Amino acid sequence: MWQEIIVGICVLAALAFILRSYLFPNQKKNTRTCAGCTGCGDKQEKCR
């Protein structure tokens, strides 16, 4: 049973990460220095 719980938490965390990254990108933390787009590695970075 404990194995199912650990795996379930991991799957839910992964799902939350994907949803946050692609469906709610605005909830990403702001960085201190905005260094422009660095490509897909940091695609949601907001620059004015």
Add this chain to the structure above:
Amino acid sequence: MNIQSDRIIRFALMGNPNCGKTSLFNRLTGARAKVANYPGVTVERRSGELPGLSRRAELVDLPGTYSLHVTSPDEAVARDVILGQMKGEPVPDVIIAVVDATNLRLGLRLVMELQILKRPMLLVLNQIDAAHNRGIRIDTARLSQALGLPVVDSVAVHRNGVKNLLEALQGFAGQPPAIQTSIPSDSLAREESVEALYTRIENLLAEFVVLPKSAPPWQDKLDAIVMHPLLGWLVLLTVLMLTFQAVFAWAAPLVDGIDSCVKSIGEFAGAHLPDGILNDFIVNGLIAGTGSVLVFLPQIIILFFFILVLEDTGYLPRAAFLLDRPMRGVGLSGRSFIPMLSSFACAVPGIMATRTIQDPRERFITIMTAPLMTCSARLPVYALIIAAFIPQRTVAGFLNLQGLTLFVLYVSGIASAALVAWLLRRRQAREEFPLLMELPNYRWPMPYHLFLGLRERTMIFLRRVGTIILALSVLLWFLASYPQAPAGATHAAIEYSFAGQLGLFMQPLFAPLGFNWQMCIALIPAMAAREVAVSALATVYAVGGDSVETALGPLLAQDWNLPVALAYLAWFVYAPQCLSTIAVVRRETNSVAATAFFTIYLFALAYLAAWLVYHLASLWL
């Protein structure tokens, strides 16, 4: 003028393209924004906190411009910020005018235009070491007096090269900044002709600057070769071939090393974890999914090593001039070269770099075609399939067949972009914008720049493996494992899972291309990032019962045939399998219709190309 004693002071870096503003920005703020030895790398403003001053300070880096009378969207950003006309952007308190000390004539024109604004300003003579090496001597004190501005010299790429600049900035920070108001654009009306402006500059140069008789002769000799209509092409093709050969030949031992490590970790985890779902999750989900992508890190590093060396030596703008004529033949110009080149790393900054293009139609076509350049996310997919299906042998005496195949895939993307551009442009009347770009001096690649660039690309790749690829591998493992097969099931368990059902549902659509249901599954998560296709295939085959101890390549070689593998490669050359790219096309074109056109035409092209390749290869191979 109102004065506030405790508010943040804002400095703005302004100067010609490729004069070293972003290097200064990185040096002063500790940021790691992209720099390269060619103009047009920075296309939007970026800001950072400037530490080490007695007052809190912000530094803003702006795209390069030769004049405040702008001609392209990126230059308009610089002008609008300086004039205080950009919405939500405070007017800078102090302008830091950056001039390349090796090219004062061009830089001083912008400085004189900026002086009309009557704003607090500082002139920075950057790359002063390069100027000294070329025999240029500048009387900084007298130049400062003549211009009525503080003038300091700097070497942005050296750790101690900005000491004078920091002292000068402290001079501004030590006083309460006056509140600046925005300036209307019409106040930029020329008070004197360009000729009169340059006459003034010539007088200043004659009085305060000692210039060498001529440029170093070896640079001219080298230019005569690399920009020669025939020899130049030979040089370009040799450089490209060498790069792709190295990606396979040099990376092989490192790839094998990482592969062995991943396999050992998988075996260790499999042997030491208790049997059950957690064992399956860690071995077939986490390790198979992320490890299968991680092994391609050496190839990505080698590819970017070559690109960074070419950037830093100053070769790339020469290649842009070489390509200007053929690109004009398909309706583009050398101006599209930098965005296209950036797209070899990632289409997102490539599409953003189209802001340097003046002609709106040319900009649109470049946006539509830039994603056909092979981005680094495709490399793991290409490398996996090439290693599995193309034999490791030498052709024509010295060419590695695998490297040659990779070269052909890159060329296919370039040729297709040219064809699409020609088709999109052929019915359009076009306005001629000649390519005017300053050629930087040749220089040895700087280890510091190479280190920063490679570290950045490595971190981007590892961050993707540790975030999006890991998360998608976990989800895919779940979808490939549940629901479990019913009692008395006759097919493999994975075929009863969500992923199996989805793959079987999609398969008829892709059957004309020869794709099996496992390949169809991999296409879905690959919309988030192309390299996820590799981890998805690894997870699907691992969960499907194929031991993770067997490398993915040999598994594919058993399950697919060569025409199918080639069709899958063709699909990845064209398909817009990247949500970030689609989002940036939407943002840069500001058009839903253009974004829909972009997505549909590329998927249609991918389907057609994969179908053609599959059927032709089935006939001939």
